[in-house]
Amino acid sequence: MRATAAERQRDVVFAFPGQGAQWVGMADELMNSSPIFADRMRECARAIDPLVDWSLLDAVRSGELDRVDVVQPALFAMMASLAAIWESLGIAPDAVVGHSQGEIAAACVAGALSLEDSAKVVVARSKALRVLSGHGGMLSVSLPAEEVRDLVGQWTGVSLAAINGPASTVVAGHPAALDEVAEYCAARNVRTRRVPVDYASHSAQVEQVRAELSTELAGITWHEAEIPFYSAVTGGLLDTATLDPDYWYDNLRRTVEFEQATRTLLADGHGIFIEVSPHPVLTFALRETVDATGAEALTIGSIRRDDGGMPRLLASLGELYALGAEVDWAPVFAAHAARLTDLPTYPFARERYWLEDSGQATADVTAAGLAQAGHPLLGAVVAVADSGGRVVHRPGVGREPAVAGGSCRRRNNSLPWYGFPRTRDPRG
Structure with a gap:
């Protein structure tokens, strides 16, 4: 607010x-x-x-x-x-x-x-x-005061007790008369409510x-x-x-x-x-x-x-x-023991920790001594000298549609499930 x-x-x-x-x-x-x-x-x-x-x-x-x-x-x-x-x-x-x-x-x-x-x-x-207890009662009526004045004039001993708002009034009088007022109003779709008192102030x-x-x-x-x-x-x-x-x-x-x-x-x-x-x-x-x-x-x-x-x-x-x-x-x-503290006199310093998209669709990995993997979901492949195996790397975030669209939810960069069947051998 x-x-x-x-x-x-x-x-x-x-x-x-x-x-x-x-x-x-x-x-x-x-x-x-x-x-x-x-x-x-x-x-x-x-x-x-x-x-x-x-x-x-x-x-x-x-x-x-x-x-x-x-x-x-x-x-x-x-x-x-x-x-x-x-x-x-x-x-x-x-x-x-x-x-x-x-x-x-x-x-x-x-x-x-x-x-x-x-x-x-x-x-x-x-x-x-x-x-006065036991001899009267009060009834709220959802009508303007002028209409209620005309209404209570039809009953002896019923008074306009309170004008609370433009359509919020209260009448007071004998309980039997108030019952008749309530019935009269109900027949005309006018809302009434009995106030829980037994006197007519x-x-x-x-x-x-x-x-x-x-x-x-x-x-x-x-x-x-x-x-x-x-x-x-x-x-x-x-x-x-x-x-x-x-x-x-x-x-x-x-x-x-x-x-x-x-x-x-x-x-x-x-x-x-x-x-x-x-x-x-x-x-x-x-x-x-x-x-x-x-x-x-x-x-x-x-x-x-x-x-x-x-x-x-x-x-x-x-x-x-x-x-x-x-x-x-x-x-x-x-x-x-609360106390007021001054705000810093310098702007808040912010440092981003998330990878930024370079805007390039592919990257040249040969300059770093790596070989292209030849696979749409893999960025590079390195041969392991002593075992004959290979180490594969995924592309940067956002470089491949499949990775950018389906694998970065909740900032959790992971390989989509549909990439696994083709990763047993990067040559396909």
């Missing part, structure tokens, strides 16, 4: 997804191989563990991730810790964007929320969703937990972000002085305007999107929007499901470097 000068100047965006990137054991390898990741994860544990009845470190290393109030804090900690690795490698974001719960990690990395307040938001949000069902969420978040403090924060609630750049409890309720209730946020980032000159997550789930939507706008932007992930160690992360880093980003390689090689 090659990068142009323009590509090297493009700003980096850290993109944080919502739910769906989790997998059992997602932090295990990096906890063992990356001190930076492990330190940040322990900081997250110190902020989250007092608020819950389970262990964050157990959850991200080997725990079951079947409860929303476990999954979402665990994903937050994974995203915050992966961001720390990227930053340690010299890849600092010029902007951040989050999808649904991913906005909490985005706000934390941007400096708009402290780690402790971020933990309070993600825990309170996930506990509110547990109240970004729908009217969220309204019943508004008071509880506001109470839980009453004590958080928000700050002016150090890094530009692009909101998937508003679809644009946001002043983080507005990240109050009402904003976090809107983050859970309103439609996720991720496509619009991506378009705004592209319009503002951002061209490298790194999905900071344990498995890429936003990359397709990002790529879809990039292609629809005709922009020249790059999209890469961090680690992948069942491939969550430093080799996978370094492969992503290498891809980013090949595409033109500046990378600080010193931390990568610190444990290996």
Whole structure:
């Protein structure tokens, strides 16, 4: 891959997804191989563990991730810790964007929320969703948002939950209604997929937990972000002085305007999107929007499901470097005593060891005291004085078509098989 000068100047965006990137054991390898990741994860544990009845470190290393109030804090900690690795490698974001719960990690990395307040938001949000568990669901639909708005209007209690890309949307509502939407779409060859959750976030069902969420978040403090924060609630750049409890309720209730946020980032000159997550789930939507706008932007992930160690992360880093980003390689090689070495100041010297074709069809061997063999595959013949035998020599490479065409494969000069019947006596 090659990068142009323009590509090297493009700003980096850290993109944080919502739910769906989790997998059992997602932090295990990096906890063992990356001190930076492990330190940040322990900081997250110190902020989250007092608020819950389970262990964050157990959850991200080997725990079951079947409860929303476990999954979402665990994903937050994974995203915050992966961001720390990227930053340690010299890849600092010029902007951040989050999808649904991913906005909490985005706000934390941007400096708009402290780690402790971020933990309070993600825990309170996930506990509110547990109240809704068992009463709803979500369904992805491969249609543009305008068509989906018309579609969901036919069912009571179904909402347009997320607009991820030009033809990637999600609806939420009662499970029975979602089944009807899926059947309606299938009859018209529209692809749908049930999201593996049992609640309907970004729908009217969220309204019943508004008071509880506001109470839980009453004590958080928000700050002016150090890094530009692009909101998937508003679809644009946001002043983080507005990240109050009402904003976090809107983050859970309103439609996720991720496509619009991506378009705004592209319009503002951002061209490298790194999905900071344990498995890429936003990359397709990002790529879809990039292609629809005709922009020249790059999209890469961090680690992948069942491939969550430093080799996978370094492969992503290498891809980013090949595409033109500046990378600080010193931390990568610190444990290996690696050093830079100067290239030679002189050109590389080359010496050929293969026989060159003289261009002559035959050679005069009499000047060297040899006799012509009189055979198309033999170059000369010498009589052995004490035995009466003869020593025969083959011609140079390329002088005879039979030798040049069939006997020099793999640089192995050998006599073709069809020459042997006539070599018992060079006179034929």
